[in-house]
Amino acid sequence: MQDLFVASNHKKKKKERRKKEFDNKEIIKDKGPKEALAAFAINPKKVRAEIQDKDEETILFLRRHIITNVGWIVLILGLALVPILAFNSFSFSVIPTNFRIMAILLWYLLVFAFAFERFLSWFFNIYIVTDERIIDMSFVNILLKDISETKIDRIQDISSKTGGFVRSFFRFGDVHIQTAGSTPQICFEAVPYPSSVTAVLNDLILQEEQEKLEGRVK
Amino acid sequence: MTPFEEFIQNLTLSGSNFWFLIKILFIVALSLYLAFAVIIVRQVKIMFETLKGMLDWPIKLIAWVHLGIACFIFILAFIIL
Numbered sequence: 001m002q003d004l005f006v007a008s009n010h011k012k013k014k015k016e017r018r019k020k021e022f023d024n025k026e027i028i029k030d031k032g033p034k035e036a037l038a039a040f041a042i043n044p045k046k047v048r049a050e051i052q053d054k055d056e057e058t059i060l061f062l063r064r065h066i067i068t069n070v071g072w073i074v075l076i077l078g079l080a081l082v083p084i085l086a087f088n089s090f091s092f093s094v095i096p097t098n099f100r101i102m103a104i105l106l107w108y109l110l111v112f113a114f115a116f117e118r119f120l121s122w123f124f125n126i127y128i129v130t131d132e133r134i135i136d137m138s139f140v141n142i143l144l145k146d147i148s149e150t151k152i153d154r155i156q157d158i159s160s161k162t163g164g165f166v167r168s169f170f171r172f173g174d175v176h177i178q179t180a181g182s183t184p185q186i187c188f189e190a191v192p193y194p195s196s197v198t199a200v201l202n203d204l205i206l207q208e209e210q211e212k213l214e215g216r217v218k
Numbered sequence: 219m220t221p222f223e224e225f226i227q228n229l230t231l232s233g234s235n236f237w238f239l240i241k242i243l244f245i246v247a248l249s250l251y252l253a254f255a256v257i258i259v260r261q262v263k264i265m266f267e268t269l270k271g272m273l274d275w276p277i278k279l280i281a282w283v284h285l286g287i288a289c290f291i292f293i294l295a296f297i298i299l
Contacts, residue, residue: 036273046271094223096237098298102244105291109251116258116284123277124265139265143257147268 037123039063039172040192049128049135051149060129060200064122064190065172072118079111117141127188129200131207134177136186148183152208156180158201160194177201241299248292255281255288 036047041061048058083104086092092100124139134155138146155177162173173194177186191197262281266274 036271044271048270050268050270090220090222092223099237099240099244102291102295102299105294106244106247106251109288109291112284113251113254113258116280120258120262120265120277123272124269126269137269143261145261145265145268 039065047128049137051135051147052128052130053132056133057131058128059131059204060127060197062127062129062188062191062197063125065170065192067166067170067172068190069118069122072115076111076115076118079114080108083107125189127191129197129204131204134186134201136183136188148186150177150179150181150183150186152201152204153212154179154181155201155205158198160198162194175201241295244295244299245292248288248295252285252288252292255285259285 038044039062041047042059044058044061047061052058095103121139121141124137124145126137128135128137131152133149133151135147135149138148140146157178158175160173160175162168162171167173167190170192172190172192175188175191175194175197177188178184179186188194188197259278259281262278266272266278
């Protein structure tokens with residue numbers, strides 16, 4: 001009973017310390033009201049990965065910055081205009097009307113499929129940092145998904161990289177995590193506030209080392 | 219008449235089955251698309267099982283509506299072509 005009390009007390013202290021740490025950072029102000037669509041969420045209450053334990057706390061929820069979607073959105077708008085421009089430029093009178101209608105419908109179906117696939121790829125490509133591990137869920141395309149995870153105590157090296165005008169302006173970049181596990185490297189691509197993510201991960205590593213020293217490792 | 223229109227007219231005149239062939243191509247393309255729409259519904263379901271607490275129902279609804287539209291256009295192709 002005594003041990004259980006100590007563990008729960010320790011967890012509370014840990015949570016309070018982390019809260020203080022986040023309060024000192026301006027990033028907390030940018031936390032969107034809708035966690036599900038956010039690219040950066042601290043302590044999300046609802047979002048959980050299936051592989052997480054019940055008592056495992058989600059500390060960070062990350063995905064690519066929303067600005068990374070601009071490229072494909074512009075492309076979709078361009079593709080949506082193609083039939084309008086084509087029918088204004090050419091008469092296509094030799095093609096029967098029913099075939100013309102079907103061609104337009106098929107074109108818009110394909111454009112929608114492309115847009116939906118791009119959106120799902122952004123939506124499901126997520127990174128979760130818990131108090132025990134980091135999880136990288138990649139939705140490569142509609143047929144391929146890849147989930148890799150590593151324990152916090154297996155992290156060997158963390159580095160963050162922000163380069164270029166857009167990345168500097170919108171404050172997003174890559175976080176590279178070297179691990180001693182089966183996945184040698186996990187990369188958080190184009191996530192907001194990479195230096196803050198690195199700081200949080202470093203803090204978690206220190207906490208994990210402290211737990212090891214105190215003999216409270218799960 | 220533009221070169222494209224001439225080309226299409228020549229094809230149409232050279233074989234009476236030209237538009238029938240195009241119809242078959244449309245139906246094959248739409249049946250592949252239908253399979254793709256089914257895969258999207260399945261994948262979205264699997265991803266939401268892997269990840270809980272996200273915008274489940276709006277995205278599932280979009281995937282199902284997309285499948286419905288794909289079915290409708292597939293049937294429409296049989297009717298109007």
